[in-house]
Amino acid sequence: MALWLYRLGRFTFRHKWWFVSAWLVVLIALGAIVGAVAPKFSTNFELPGTDSDRAMSVMKTDFTAINDQQLNASTSILVAADDGLANHTAQIDALVAKARTLPKVIEPQTVVNPVTAAQQNPAMASAVLGDDGKVGLIQIRQDIPMQDLTGAEMDQFKELLSEYRGDGLEVEGTGSLMQVFEQGGVSELLGFAVAFVIMIVAFGALIAAFIPIVTGILGVGITILLVTLSAKIIDVQQSATTIITMLGIAVSIDYALFIVSRYRSELNLGGSREAAVGRAVGTAGSAVVFAGLTVMIAVAALAVVGIPFITQMGVAAAIAVLVAVLGAITLIPALLGAFGRFAFSPQIPGIRHGDEPDTQPSNGLRFARFLTRFPLPAALAGLILLVVAAIPMTQMELGMESTTDSEYAATQLLQRGFGEGVNGPLLVVVSDAQNGDIAPAADDVVAHVKTLDNVANPAQITWIGNGSDPANPQAGAKAALISVTPERSPSGPQTHELMEQIREYGATSPGGATVNVGGQTAIMSDISSKLSSALIPFLIVVVGLAFIILTIVFRSLLVPLIATLGFLFSVCATFGATVAIFQRGDFGLIDHTKPIISFLPIFLVGVVFGLAMDYQVFLVTRMREEYVHGVSAKDSVIIGYQHGARVVASAAIIMISVFAAFMLAPDTIAKMMGFALAAAVFFDAFIIRMIVVPAVITLLGDTAWKLPRWLDKIVPNVDVEGTAIREIPIEKNIDPSLWEPEPAKV
Structure with missing residues (x-):
């Protein structure tokens, strides 16, 4: 040598x-x-042989639109005011109007003032308005893969938050636009x-x-x-x-x-x-x-x-x-x-x-x-x-944890208004029923999840199917998707225990079906x-x-x-x-x-x-x-x-x-x-x-x-x-x- x-x-x-x-x-x-050739880096986190990987495979096959939606940019704006958001309507409306102008926003009309949304649909008020009307949630979805977001777009979003922050109104962001990889x-x-x-x-x-x-x-x-x-x-x-x-x-x-x-x-x-x-x-x-x-x-x-x-x-x-x-x-x-x-x-x-x-x-x-x-x-x-x-x-x-330090203020508001686990739902998929009808098995899983601890709003849990009728996707469904929001932190031991409890129940093959738990929280676990x-x-x-x-x-x-x-x-x-x-x-x-x-x-x-x-x-x-x-x-x-x-x-x-x-x-x-x-x-x-x-x-x-x-x-x-x-x-x-x-x- x-x-x-x-x-x-x-x-x-x-x-x-x-x-x-x-x-x-x-x-x-x-x-x-x-x-x-302009190669692009991947954002897919695959875990071969794990339960979460099997769950994501089912979602790619049977819930393509929802799976693709997860790969696209999704960002949340949190607004909060100690005197109530209703007293800042004009300021929030201006914020919403500016947010709709972000690049390739999907269905801009869904980006709305949380106070207005709660008044128009009281049944969904708890999903957008919390802490007695002091904290609001504005969701923005973009037709842009997360890995394609640029630093300039992140800076534009941060400037938007800064522009409407003040006069007693807190404005913070979390999600894809706050997680752009900085060179x-x-x-x-x-x-x-x-x-x-x-x-x-x-x-x-x-x-x-x-x-x-x-x-x-x-x-x-x-x-x-x-x-x-x-x-x-x-x-x-x-x-x-x-x-x-x-x-x-x-x-x-x-x-x-x-x-x-x-x-x-x-x-x-x-x-x-x-x-x-x-x-x-x-x-x-x-x-x-x-x-x-x-x-x-x-x-x-x-x-x-x-x-x-x-x-x-x-x-x-x-x-x-x-x-x-x-x-x-x-x-x-x-x-x-x-x-x-x-x-x-x-x-x-x-x-x-x-x-x-x-x-x-x-x-x-x-x-x-x-x-x-x-x-x-x-x-x-x-x-x-x-x-x-x-x-x-x-x-x-x-x-x-996938959140960055710049999202800390937003996650605190999110926990204050909607609970710690709202940003980390567990995605439970039910598939491969013996008789081909997924409904009995999906109903059993939903009923069992509602009895578990650390589940936020159990009464609102339901399942969606992959049926051919968009108006009634449960009819003729061969697979079911259940979103379970934990009450506690997505990375905490209580949420991990909840995930394992659902998996243990799935091991019994309820209704002769296979049950897997996926989503970002399950992947991290x-x-x-x-x-x-x-x-x-x-x-x-x-x-x-x-x-x-x-x-x-x-x-x-x-x-x-x-x-x-x-x-x-x-x-x-x-x-x-x-x-x-x-x-x-x-x-x-x-x-x-x-x-x-x-x-x-x-x-x-x-x-x-x-x-x-x-x-x-x-x-x-x-x-x-x-x-x-x-x-x-x-x-x-x-x-x-x-x-x-x-x-x-x-x-x-x-x-x-x-x-x-x-x-x-x-x-x-x-x-x-x-x-x-x-x-x-x-x-x-x-x-x-x-x-x-x-x-x-x-x-x-x-x-x-x-x-x-x-x-x-x-x-x-x-x-x-x-x-x-x-x-x-x-x-x-x-x-x-x-x-x-x-x-x-x-």
Whole structure:
């Protein structure tokens, strides 16, 4: 592996302009293709094998119009006044008139003042007017698929709400027009800016700091375009682009940082720049390849969950990491060749350049000596800190909510006037009756639902059929649809219990029919259940495969075991910190607390485990490299730490900055993901990898690097420490045709 990468590094350096041009051509070509075919992301959440998925299949077949209506934009305007809405008739009428002018409103005449609607149809008054006439509901349906709504249309709707808000009238919105996916920009730019500053500090030179940024931009751009283009062929959620941006930027810059740092170290050994690039790619590149492989396994293993959009996020993340690895071992050597002797210029005065001789004391060397002198207290202190941070994890509550923070005021008014569950009805479908007549079974289900707790307005529950007569759809119906509105929150445990009670009754096949429960509320509940049941199998797959890879890399059993156990401590601490901030509201950092999003634990485990192994490989491979070449176990830890600590610390700070920048997003879910990932990198990189792991390896001594003889014969030797490269004399690496001697000093 090392020798092959060594040759690849020299080849890309020698043909630098071909490789740089190839990356640019791929980016431009993909951009042109995406612009020409204009693929669209999907908004369908399919859960194969679940009860809600079967319910939605029946709706697609037998209630096509209602199903299509669910896919189109539907938005609610909430109006409220403490002195009664009747005192604001003119203001509300003007609001309604303006709302009818929104793009492609279906049946504008149905968009009416709730006070007027209640007066004209007293039987339906409770559906549009609540809290003794102080809260009203205005429904807007548009003939536009939800995924086709634009940011401009969302801004237009928000301006409409703002225009008529005031004079004692509250006007808030919730639904499709408030949930338009907003393209990122600020957080990504901030992440790149912070990364650039850290790179300047790490290298002490502007051009060297710029090279990893270029790699990150090209890598993330190509990956996003590939995933976007795939949406033309398969259903892809737009959420996949978020993880590409977050993870792609971070690993691209990290891997580039590792290669460039090693290249500078190799330059100090002498020889040509081409030879130095070859040695850097052969040694550091080997670590990058295996680190990237570990991350790809961790995120791609999200497919075991069995939820399409989770699988898409995992596969998209794996593609992002693959592109980052390819960029590190091909584009970085090419860029280093393109900049030539100017790669580490101009140097920034007053900043350590990182290429000082080993004999010169550095903070990494001082801390490594401290760790190896007091390994047991250092390891215990780090683990105790993580245990304390993990304590709030015992109170963790999981849930799924589709509402954004900007809808919070509207949902509060909705609950005040019409109950918590009005925005999350359960859609019960009854089908496949034995005698073909669905009416007896549908009547039985309706009668049973009316007896259950947590059902809003049970007396008004009825069923509609798919009969051919629009005036009487129950006649001759082969399937029935029942809308059940819960009294409590759609994501609450009471609503989940109500859903399960209906499903349990359906298991008895009332009237010989099949009963399924669907709708957004049921889908979210099924997602949570499936994620919970998949967590253990996911951990087994990820940890098992990663353990095998690390055993091959380090040719040891104890080092991979230490790495894996350390990860468990850091991820538990991350869960605890996330619960404290976002669920309990500690420190007042979050305005609207909410349960931890259900897919966060399994997503966090996949991504963070991969990143944790990145730092493990970056730091410990140098320790093994020194130990294999004759250095004592203790001294190998010191030397490896001295050379790797600066790079790992810089890489971790970059990761933390990129992830933490997503806390600037307006949505709490994005903030939660950004915080959790940033906290996980902090705990794992600075506590586990840079304190606990070196301390424990020091305690184990030579034992840490032992491998049973029988296993030593089985495990392939990938030479990640670059033994084959060290056997090549440096003076023979010089290619006279490429060597550009430095001007002689006068």
